[in-house]
Amino acid sequence: MAETVTVRRKKWAECAPSKTVKTEAAGCCNTRLKTVDNKHRSPFPDDQASETTALAVPFRGHIHGGMRPGKRVMVMGIVDSRPDRFYVGLTCGRGTSTEPPTDVALELCVSFKDRQVLRRARVSGTWGNKERDIPFFPFIRDQPFRIEIQCQQSRLRVFVDGEQLFHFDHRVPLLKDIDTLWINGSMRITKLG
Numbered sequence: 001m002a003e004t005v006t007v008r009r010k011k012w013a014e015c016a017p018s019k020t021v022k023t024e025a026a027g028c029c030n031t032r033l034k035t036v037d038n039k040h041r042s043p044f045p046d047d048q049a050s051e052t053t054a055l056a057v058p059f060r061g062h063i064h065g066g067m068r069p070g071k072r073v074m075v076m077g078i079v080d081s082r083p084d085r086f087y088v089g090l091t092c093g094r095g096t097s098t099e100p101p102t103d104v105a106l107e108l109c110v111s112f113k114d115r116q117v118l119r120r121a122r123v124s125g126t127w128g129n130k131e132r133d134i135p136f137f138p139f140i141r142d143q144p145f146r147i148e149i150q151c152q153q154s155r156l157r158v159f160v161d162g163e164q165l166f167h168f169d170h171r172v173p174l175l176k177d178i179d180t181l182w183i184n185g186s187m188r189i190t191k192l193g
Contacts, residue, residue: 059189060183061180066175066177068151070152073090073181076146077188077189079140080188083112085113090104091178092104092105092172092179093180100122102122102125106121106168117165119132138163147160154170
């Protein structure tokens with residue numbers, strides 16, 4: 001039986017809300033997935049249960065084989081009714097409860113107050129500059145969305161509801177090392193792919 005642990009999120013991300021969240025875990029931030037029925041399977045094999053329809057936030061899941069050109073990661077969810085921000089990260093490893101891994105290929109932070117989508121990377125423990133230019137702000141409270149991250153040879157292309165929002169040049173040199181999807185904040189996950 002997993003014990004309930006309290007995790008303080010302060011240092012993980014500058015744009016992350018500083019709040020206490022509870023997760024059931026064998027170790028810090030291993031949010032367990034609950035089996036709901038046998039029709040849906042998570043594409044992220046991990047030490048977590050593989051059959052699920054309800055995915056808990058915060059979420060960390062293993063990307064089998066890491067990223068490579070042509071590989072896609074898809075996050076479908078619904079924005080909370082009173083959203084502050086949410087974020088999606090592609091990391092090299094899981095990190096700890098207070099610190100991300102040394103290398104973060106992409107940290108995408110959706111801020112509703114500023115209507116911005118900030119993104120940055122962390123290489124060898126150092127955060128890079130934030131990028132913030134987007135052609136439109138696609139997220140609406142209480143509404144579903146679909147984020148698709150496509151890996152190409154030199155960059156990640158990010159689409160929201162089928163429209164390209166931005167591209168982000170690779171900072172992490174070995175794409176196969178990008179092996180963890182991390183999600184937190186003012187949203188509910190409905191599907192991962």
